[in-house]
Amino acid sequence: MKARKTQVPGAELAAGSQPVKEFSLTLPMTVSGLDARGREFRENSQLSTISSEQASxxxxxxxxxxxLLKLVIALPPKLADGQPLALVIKGRVLATEPVPGQPELRKVLLGLDSRYFIGAEEA
Known part of the structure; x- marks a missing residue:
């Protein structure tokens, strides 16, 4: 069975040679890791898109x-059976690009590790 790529507006950064199904989700999350100066940071953001291999x-x-960045994505109550659960996943930055009209922001494309954890928020 041949995989089919789903087009997601604004996901051009994720284009690759192998077709991957990508979902557009706006879920709250916390991103942590080391910034460009080597200092630890923690920032609230929103997930834009996610596939089995990448997130933006x-x-x-x-x-x-x-x-190396860590994402803690809060799962909606319907998916978490009413529990305060989060998806915790790590990955490496594949690319960043400026956001037109918003010079303070950068769009980040993260290559996801194959391991993840679902548990209590802020796990």
């Missing part, structure tokens, strides 16, 4: 390519 979101904090 906007950040004010500048990060370098290959930086």
């Amino acid at each position: 979101f906007l950040l004010k904090t500048r990060v370098e390519r290959q930086a």
Whole structure:
């Protein structure tokens, strides 16, 4: 069965040679890791798109390519059976690009690790 890529507006950064189904989700999350100066940071953001391999979101904090980031994505109550659960996943920055008309923001494309954790928020 051939995989089909779903077009998501604003997801041009995620274009690759292999078709991957990508979902546009706006879920609140916290991003943490090291910034471009090597200092630890923690910033609230919103997930823009996610697939089995990549996620994209906007950040004010500048990060370098290959930086390791941790995402803590709050799961909606319907998905979490009413529990305060979060998806915790790590990955490396694949690319960043400016956001037109918003010079303080950068769109970040994160390559996701294959391991993840679902548990209490802020796990």
